[in-house]
Amino acid sequence: MRVLRSVKRRLLGGPPAGDYRAYLFEELVDYLGGRRPARVLEIGPKDGQDTQRLLGLDPERLTLLDLPRLEASNRAWLSSIDSSRIEYLSANVMYSTLVSALEPFDVVWCTGVLYHNPEQLRMVRRLFDLLKPGGILVLESATTRRRRLRGANCVEVLYPPSEKAKRKYHVSMNIHIYPPRGPSSPG
Numbered sequence: 001m002r003v004l005r006s007v008k009r010r011l012l013g014g015p016p017a018g019d020y021r022a023y024l025f026e027e028l029v030d031y032l033g034g035r036r037p038a039r040v041l042e043i044g045p046k047d048g049q050d051t052q053r054l055l056g057l058d059p060e061r062l063t064l065l066d067l068p069r070l071e072a073s074n075r076a077w078l079s080s081i082d083s084s085r086i087e088y089l090s091a092n093v094m095y096s097t098l099v100s101a102l103e104p105f106d107v108v109w110c111t112g113v114l115y116h117n118p119e120q121l122r123m124v125r126r127l128f129d130l131l132k133p134g135g136i137l138v139l140e141s142a143t144t145r146r147r148r149l150r151g152a153n154c155v156e157v158l159y160p161p162s163e164k165a166k167r168k169y170h171v172s173m174n175i176h177i178y179p180p181r182g183p184s185s186p187g
C-alpha cells in the first residue's frame with residue numbers, strides 16, 4: 001500500500017522516494033491547511049534545502065539556529081538565497097540564554113538534530129517550550145543506521161561505540177533509558 005502511494009506520488013511529481021525531508025514538508029503543508037505561519041524556527045539547517053522550503057510558507061520571519069562552528073558554512077549557501085526575512089543565530093538550542101529569550105514560534109523544524117544531543121528528553125521539552133500554544137513541531141531523528149533494521153520498530157544503541165562510529169555519527173557516551181511508568185515498571 002505504502003509502495004503504491006509512493007509510486008503514485010512520484011508519477012504525480014511528488015518528492016523522490018527516500019527524500020524524507022521533502023515528505024515531512026509535504027505533511028507540514030497539509031497540516032497547515034493553508035494557514036501562514038508568522039514565525040518559523042529551523043534548527044541545524046545544513047544545506048539550505050529545508051530553508052528554501054520553509055521560506056515557501058511565506059513566514060514573516062524565519063529564524064535559523066545552528067552551533068557557532070557551523071556559521072561560516074551556513075553563511076556560504078545563505079549568501080545565494082533571498083535572506084531578507086531570515087534571522088541567523090549562532091547558539092546551542094539546549095543551553096543558550098539567547099534561545100530562552102526568543103519569542104515563541106508557530107513552527108519549529110528540527111530534523112537530524114536530536115540524536116546528536118545527549119539530553120534528548122530535555123531537548124524535546126525545550127523544543128516544546130519554543131512553540132506558541134497550538135504551534136507545530138516537526139521532529140525527525142535517526143533510530144538506526146542498519147539497512148536491514150530501517151523498516152523495523154526499534155532503536156539501535158551503539159555501546160560502547162567504536163572510534164569509527166563515534167566520528168561518523170557523533171555518538172555520545174550518554175545512554176538514557178526511560179521506561180514507561182506502569183505496573184511492571186519501578187520507575
Ligand SMILES: C[S@@+](CC[C@H](N)C(=O)[O-])C[C@H]1O[C@@H](n2cnc3c(N)ncnc32)[C@H](O)[C@@H]1O
Pocket residue numbers: 021043044045046047065066067070091092093094110111112113116117
Ligand atoms: C546532521 S545535521 C542535520 C541537518 C538537516 N536538518 C537534516 O535534516 O539533514 C545536524 C545539524 O544540527 C545542528 N545541531 C546539533 N545539535 C545542535 C544544538 N544543540 N543546537 C543547535 N544546533 C545543533 C548541527 O550543527 C547540524 O547543523
